Structure formats: structure tokens, C-alpha cells
Amino acid sequence: MVEDGAEGLAELSSELFAHTGRAYTVGVTGSPGVGKSTLAGALVAHARRRELSVAVLAVDPTSPFSGGALLGDRLRMQEHATDPGVFIRSMATRGHLGGMALAAPEAIRVLDAAGMDLVIVETVGVGQAEVEVAAATDTTLVVVSPGWGDAIQVAKAGILEVADVFVVNKADRDGAAAAVRDLEQMIRMGPPLDWTPPVVSTSATTGMGIEELWDAMVRHRRHEEATGGLDERRRERLLREVAALAGERIRGLVRRRLDADRTLVDDLVSRRRDPLTAAAALVASVTSAADVASAHDGGGGP
């Protein structure tokens, strides 16, 4: 229902909401090929040994969880297929709710309300929207691997800022120590932070370092709880989501209004009216159309 934006979603969402807020959410992001899915799988196994239920939400088009993977990857994730304490779901990157950025938080709440102790959200760490989805969690892991161009690429891709914990995966390969050193130096050279992201080396395929990664995640969680950062983070996340949902609804309204306005369209196409001016006119038109919006949403002003 969340993926399709099905009818009845609003009612369901409304009923579920009171039962959410218990799950611990962890984002996993990084470039294609660094081993995010294998790492998520290793975290699932670790959580299960501690008798925690766990869900993985893969919104990464390059993830083996999202289908189309080689047989080996598929088998690896099937390891948990018969375990009722594990739920793995891939989401298309273009949801009907207006993109994954809007669908993902709702999907996470469904898993949260279902009683999952841990919800892992895996996204590819290259796109702006994709990184933001992984960052909208309680603890965000940024994964690199020695072969990937290392720290410089992380800095350029803008995923440095969202990391609560850095993971150098495939740490049995050449260059792992250098990658750790580069990341640590980059953190030192950056602005002083309330929480300094630790750099953990793992080899997800062998399980090496997963215990240390888990400990780092727990430390971050405790720090956030102690400082009030967790509440602040969840509050800001919620406000941003509501603003985005409202914006998306209005965007649809705007597009319908635009398509219906032949004069405005003709003026644009013939270059008599530029996009910014046309947008301003549209905004003025839509924001005065109280009747249209109310009829669509059935909601009243607060």
C-alpha cells in the first residue's frame, strides 16, 4: 500500500502512527560495489543472535536485495528467508507517493509498528535524494571500500556530513589501512563535532569487525539519547517529512493548474514569459484556490 499509494493508506497510516517510535533505525549508504548489502546481511545475523527482530528496506537500485542480482548475492540474502524474525523488502526508487524520499519514512513506520526492533535502510550513496533517505535514520553508516577511490570520493559525493559511523568494508584488501587513515584525517580536519564518527574496519563476508561495528552503533545511540540528539533528530525528520508531503500534494495541484492554462503554456513555449515569472503566477493562482485544495484533501486548517 505504501509503495502504490493505495486507497486507504491515509487511514492506515493514521492508525499506525501511535504505535511507532520504538524501532531503532539505521541507514547504510555508500557507492555501488562497496558491499552495503553484504554488510546489512551481517548486521541482520548479528541482531538475530541477540534475539532482536530486524527488517531491511533496500531502496538501492544497485542492491542485490532489490533484485536482478547475480545468483551468489541472491543466495546470500536468502539465508534469512525462512526466519520469521527477519523481513527484507526492496522498494522501487520511484514510488507513487512522490518518490522514495516520501515513501521510505512511511514504510519504515509500518515496519516499526509491526514490532521490528531494528530497521536497516540501505540506499546507494551517490544521488542527493538517495543519501538523504539513508541519513533520515537514528544512526547512519557510510560505507567505503579500499578499491573505491577512498576518502576523496566520499568528500566529493557529499556523504561525509551524514556519517555517524564510517565503515571501511572489504578491510582484508590492500589499501584498507590507508582508507582508515584518510577518513580519520578528514574527520580531524573537519569542523569540531558534538559526536566524532568512529571509523570501523569490517569484512562483511567473513564477519570480521561486525562486533566492533555493532558496538560503535550502540555507542552512537547512547550518545544521542544522553544528549537529547535523538529526540531532536526525530522531530526535525518528522517536520521535514510533513513539509515534503504537503509540498508534493501542492505540486500535483500546480501541475494540473498549469496544464489547464493554455495562455500560460503558450506564453512559455513562445518565450514571451520566462519560467520563474510563470512559476510565480502559478503559485499566486494556486495559493488563492482554497476551495480546490480543500475539496481534494478534505482537511481543514489547523
Next chain:
Amino acid sequence: MVEDGAEGLAELSSELFAHTGRAYTVGVTGSPGVGKSTLAGALVAHARRRELSVAVLAVDPTSPFSGGALLGDRLRMQEHATDPGVFIRSMATRGHLGGMALAAPEAIRVLDAAGMDLVIVETVGVGQAEVEVAAATDTTLVVVSPGWGDAIQVAKAGILEVADVFVVNKADRDGAAAAVRDLEQMIRMGPPLDWTPPVVSTSATTGMGIEELWDAMVRHRRHEEATGGLDERRRERLLREVAALAGERIRGLVRRRLDADRTLVDDLVSRRRDPLTAAAALVASVTSAADVASAHDGGGGP
């Protein structure tokens, strides 16, 4: 001014708009490491031999054009640094106009109005927003390289649909023929298209295949002109941009309204009111506030 959303941009944009529509825009997208920037550089050299002026707009955080690259990459692009017929500009992925998806079309128009014959837009082909920026051009090149996991990855990343021409770059490497074959098979197995994207092999560093690529681009351009597809494409692009610009303006309005509404925020944080319901209330509230919007935009309804 476009990048910073500077004051006076609206007036400038309005004046420039009548002088746009002459440049041929080409998008270049694909995974990190496939050689997009080198390919863009080779196309620049080719265009210059034909005495066409050319601009490159790099909105790719992994592009050497966007800075932070190794010295070799930097030198390669500096080749055109003193040529007045070439303009290369990197854009931060988070513009002040509300993200690169909104800033890029405006930047392209500035280059168009400046008289550039060809505008090449390079984006990384992994993020949803990033792919859309490269796709919002007259001809979109999707670049793969033999080492990259090939066709399957392209299909999964959702960049198959946006390709007007496929480029297998680094074609002097092992696996290039297989990559071409995979792509051609994928195109055959897909839905029948008005234009079937050709698959061109190149080696951007040696210049191999650049002539063929240029010819494929010209063929696509002529096809689009002959069928009216170019006008249709540009029109749809413009309408989508105006709707997005209007949506972004309203999103700011919504966020300010939300932040000011203590009751709504408290209800959200205490889980008495769910995000979808809160968003609906906000939409109703904002769309009835004609006075606020008009005061901000100074525009009247059409």
C-alpha cells in the same frame, strides 16, 4: 547568480529567456568511473574542430570537472582552459534555487543565451535527481564501461529509459564487445521505440569512436527535428520545470507555516496526528493564504 539564487536573478532570467532555444543540449550520464568527463572532453575537442562553441556543465560530484580530482584529470580538462570558444563550469549539487534540478535548466539557458552552440551536461548516473538532470536535454548519452557490471547495472539503475545513444567507453578493454552485445539485446527485448538508441563504442582517451558518436548524436537530433519530438520534448521540459519551481516556492511557504504552528508540531511529535493528516491540514492552510503568497511573489494569477 544562478548557483546562489542571487537577487536580480528573476529579472535577468526574464530578459535572457527570449534569447534562448538555439543551443543543442546533450546530457552525459553513467556510473562513477566510466569516463564521462573524458568523453565530454573528447566531444569538446570534436566540436571545436567543427568551429562550434561549447559549454560543459558538470553537476556530477564524482566528476574531475567538479574539482578535487587527481592531477592528471585536472590537466586533461585544462587543455581547453585558454580557448574562448569553450566554457567549463562545475555546479555544486545543492544549489540555493532548491537543488540542482532547479538550478541546472536556468544555468543551461544562461549558456544558451551566451551563444554556445553546444551545451554538454554531465551528471552521475546513480541518483534519481541526477539522472533526471542529464535526461532533461535534447540528446542523452548513457555511458557504460566494460569493467562496470555492464548492462544489468544500467537496467537496475533505471537509466536505460533515458538513453538516446548508448556509449560503451573504454572499448579497448576486455569485455567491451560483450557489453555492446548485452545492451543491444536489452534494447531488442524492450518495448518497440520510435527511436532505437544506437550503441557506440568509444575510447575517449585515444579519440577512438568519437566521430561515430558525433554522427549518432546528429542522427538523433535530425530524427527529433523531423518527427516534432524535439519541440515536444522541450515543451514538456519547460512545463515540468515551471511546476517544480512553483512547487519549491510553495514548499518554503509550507515549511515556514509548519514551523510557526506549535499545535501542529506538538501533535506530530506526541504522535496524536500523523504526517499525512498533518500535511493535508497544512495544504489546506497554505492554499487559502492568497495574501501571503501574493505578498511574497508580487505576481497575479493568470
